[in-house]
Amino acid sequence: MxxxxxxxxxxxxxxxILKWMTKEGDQVKEDQPIVEVMTDKVNVQIPSPRxxxxxxxLVKEGDVAKVxxxxxxxxxxxxxxxxxxPAPAAPGPAPSVAMAPxxxxxxxxxxxxxxxTPATRRMARELGVDIGKVTGSGPxxxxxxxxxxxxxSSRGTTTVTVQPAQPSQKAGPREEVVPLRGLRxxxxxxxxxxxxxxxxxxxxxxxxxxxxxLLREAFKGSAEKRGVHLTYxxxxxxxxxxxxxxxxxxxxxxxxxxSNIILKKYYNIGIATDTEQGLVVPVVKDVDRKDMxxxxxxxxxxxxxxxxxxLTLEDVHGSTFTITNVGALGGLFATPIINIPEAAILGLHxxxxxxxxxxxxxxxxxxxxxxxxxxxxxxxxAYAARFTSRVIETIQDTKKLLAEVL
Numbered sequence: 290m291x292x293x294x295x296x297x298x299x300x301x302x303x304x305x306i307l308k309w310m311t312k313e314g315d316q317v318k319e320d321q322p323i324v325e326v327m328t329d330k331v332n333v334q335i336p337s338p339r340x341x342x343x344x345x346x347l348v349k350e351g352d353v354a355k356v357x358x359x360x361x362x363x364x365x366x367x368x369x370x371x372x373x374x375p376a377p378a379a380p381g382p383a384p385s386v387a388m389a390p391x392x393x394x395x396x397x398x399x400x401x402x403x404x405x406t407p408a409t410r411r412m413a414r415e416l417g418v419d420i421g422k423v424t425g426s427g428p429x430x431x432x433x434x435x436x437x438x439x440x441x442s443s444r445g446t447t448t449v450t451v452q453p454a455q456p457s458q459k460a461g462p463r464e465e466v467v468p469l470r471g472l473r474x475x476x477x478x479x480x481x482x483x484x485x486x487x488x489x490x491x492x493x494x495x496x497x498x499x500x501x502x503l504l505r506e507a508f509k510g511s512a513e514k515r516g517v518h519l520t521y522x523x524x525x526x527x528x529x530x531x532x533x534x535x536x537x538x539x540x541x542x543x544x545x546x547x548s549n550i551i552l553k554k555y556y557n558i559g560i561a562t563d564t565e566q567g568l569v570v571p572v573v574k575d576v577d578r579k580d581m582x583x584x585x586x587x588x589x590x591x592x593x594x595x596x597x598x599x600l601t602l603e604d605v606h607g608s609t610f611t612i613t614n615v616g617a618l619g620g621l622f623a624t625p626i627i628n629i630p631e632a633a634i635l636g637l638h639x640x641x642x643x644x645x646x647x648x649x650x651x652x653x654x655x656x657x658x659x660x661x662x663x664x665x666x667x668x669x670x671a672y673a674a675r676f677t678s679r680v681i682e683t684i685q686d687t688k689k690l691l692a693e694v695l
Contacts, residue, residue, distance in 0.1 A: 290338075290339060290341075290362070290363050290364075290365050290367060291359040291361075291362055292337070292338060292359065292360060292361040292362070292363055293356075293357050293358060293359050293360065294326065294335075294354045294355065294356050294357065294358050294360050295335065295356070296356050296357075297326075297328060297333055297356070297602070301328045301356065302355060302356055303328070303353055303354060303355045303356060304326035304327060304328045304333075304353070304354060304356075305326065305327040305328075305351065305352070305353050305354075305470070305471065305474070305475075306324060306325075306326060306348045306349065306350050306351065306352055306353075306354060306360065307325045307326060307327045307332060307350065307470075307471050308324070308325040308350060309323070309324055309346060309350060310322055310323050310324060310325065310334075311323045311324075311337075311343050311346075312343065312346070313343050313344065313345060313346055314342065314343065314344075315342070315343045316340075316341070316342050316343075317337045317340065317341065317342075317343060317363065318337065318340045319336075319337055319338065319339055319340045320336045320337065321336060321337050322334040322335065322336050322337075323335065323336065323337045323343075323361070324360070324361070326354075327471055327472065327475065332472075332598065333602075337363065339363055339365040340365065341363040341364050341365035341366065342363065342364045343361065343362070343363055344362045344363065344364050345361070345362040346360070346361055347359055347360050347361060347362070348360045348361075351468060351470045353427075353431055409432055409433060409434055409436075409437060412434055412437050412482075412485075413432075413437045416437060416438075416441055418437050418440050418441060420432055420437065422440075423436050423437060423440045424436070434478075434481075471566070472566045472567040472569075473567055476567050476568055479629070480626050482629065483626050483627050483628070483629045484626060486629065487627055487629060487664040487666065488664055488665040488666050489626070489627055489662055489663070489664065489665070490662070490663060490665050490670060490673070491624040491625075491660050491661065491662045491663075492660070492661045492663070492670060492673040492674055492677055493622055493658055493659070493660045493661075494658070494659055494661075494674070494677045494678065494681060495656055495657070495658055495659075496656065496657055496658075496659055496680075496681045496684050496685065497645065497654050497655070497656055497681075497684075497685050498521075498640050498654075498655045498656060498657050498684065499654045499655045499656075500684075500685060500686075500687045500690070501521065501524055501655075501684055501685075501690065502640065502655045504524065504687060504690065504691070505519060505520075505521060505524065508581070511582070512582060512585060515582055515586070516586075517582055517585045517586045517589065518585065518589055519581075519582075519585050520585065520588070521616075521637075521640070522560070522584075522585075522588055522612070522614060522637075523581045523582075523584040523585045523588065523694070524581065524684070524690065524694060525612065525637060525680075525684070526558055526573070526576050526584055526612070527576070527581060527584070527690070527693040527694045528680050528683040528684045528690060528693060529556075529558070529576075529610070529612075529635070529680060530556060530576060530577045530693060531679065531683060531689075531693065532676055532679040532680045532683065533556055533610060534577075535676075535679055536668075536672060536675065536676040536679065537552045537553075537554075538550065538552065538632065538667055538668040538672060539610065539632060539633050539663070539668065539672075539673075539676050540552070540553045540556065540609050540610050540632075541553060541609075541631075541632045541667055542609075542630040542631055542632060542667075543630065543632065543664065543666060543667050550667055553609040555575060555609065556575065556576050556577045556609060556610070557572050557573065557574045557575065557576070557607050557608050557609045557610075558572065558573050558576050558608065558609075558610055558611070558612060559571070559572050559573075559608030559610070559611035559612070559628055559631075560572070560573060560588060560591065560592070560611075560612055560614075561611060561612065561613035561614070561625075561628070561634075562591070562592055562595040562596070564595055564596050564598075565596070566598070569595050569600065569605065570605060570608065570611060570628060571591035571592070571594065571595050571600055571604045571605055572591075572604065572605060572606065572607055572608040573587050573588060573591065574607065580694065580695060581694035581695065591604060608628065608631065609631060610631055610632075610633060610634070610635070611627075611628040611631060611634045611635070612634070612635050612636075612637060613625045613634060613635070613636050613637070614636075614637040615636065615637070615638060615639075616637055616638050616639045616640060616657065617639075618639075619639055620638065620639065621638065621639075621658060622636065622638045622658040622660045623636050623638070623660060624636070624660060624662055625660065625662050626662065627662055627663070627664060632663060632664045632667040632668070633661055633662065633663040633664065633667075633673070634661075634662050634663075635659060635660070635661050635680075636659065636660035636661075636662070637657070637659065638657050638658045638659070638660070639657060640655050640656070640657045641655070641656065641657070642654070642655055642656075643656045659677060659680065659681065661673055661676070661677050
């Protein structure tokens with residue numbers, strides 16, 4: 290029987306074969322995980338739909354397969370390589386490392402059979418390129434962003450033919466070649482697309498965290514009794530809620546095709562999380578409906594799942610605004626890249642004791658820098674500054690913050 294890459298849901302149209310858990314000649318059992326597939330949302334371990342012997346592996350690790358493409362042949366007693374293909378199998382129950390969520394575009398028409406990522410398809414539409422007439426230079430004829438760019442200069446011809454990519458650079462005696470695959474490749478594609486398709490600007494402001502530091506200390510004991518490790522993040526998230534409600538264009542996305550700005554009236558916060566495999570963004574849903582302790586517990590749980598590679602598609606889907614917290618790693622401030630299709634991302638940085646002038650006197654206070662990267666197409670710098678000031682106002686006012694966190 291032929292085993293085809295199943296429909297993994299969420300508009301996913303293809304996946305990279307990250308790891309085969311079996312080899313040709315092996316006996317496999319029904320529901321045994323046999324392959325790990327990386328999509329642009331999450332990694333998934335897919336089980337075998339039948340028991341039998343693996344007779345042929347058709348897609349190599351590191352290559353990209355489309356949903357519905359045969360990737361494996363199993364002799365299940367009915368004849369190996371049978372033309373009768375089973376219905377696509379459901380994804381396995383033990384997903385691996387999640388990916389940053391991204392919008393998906395389902396293709397139709399002549400270009401639907403072209404092997405290309407949703408990001409590349411969108412780029413082709415934006416440049417007016419018929420992707421069905423582009424010859425890809427990637428694995429298995431995959432059309433890459435560079436293929437689309439090169440095709441622009443060939444417009445007007447009936448068929449656009451792209452020359453194969455130049456041979457890869459050979460490593461020198463003191464160099465090591467590391468293939469750009471898996472999560473690292475997806476991050477590279479997502480970050481490049483974000484910078485290429487949005488008008489990104491970063492606004493930076495300083496926040497006095499002294500009251501928040503004291504407030505966290507006061508609540509740490511209560512959190513521990515609930516079995517929760519209380520960080521500053523739940524407080525920041527709760528301080529974001531009134532600001533996001535007051536400045537709705539920050540909690541939005543841009544629909545370029547329809548020329549509409551979509552204002553989200555729900556508040557799902559993506560938490561950029563550093564893992565051994567790379568950056569992933571699990572999502573805390575409906576933060577305005579949860580108290581500080583609920584948020585702390587959910588953040589801790591999602592972080593553990595991210596680092597152990599157990600995030601599901603649901604865990605990484607549907608964010609409306611993202612936070613990236615690099616405070617524990619040091620540095621003054623950074624300019625984070627927007628997690629498209631969102632309109633903005635907030636960078637949190639190291640809290641440190643610094644001299645601050647208050648009422649004409651110099652005091653030592655706990656302060657930090659907040660950096661808001663935003664899409665200038667959706668809102669302007671003055672709007673970004675007012676939003677950030679509103680967040681800081683809540684952080685610095687104990688009464689306002691308490692009203693939000695409890």
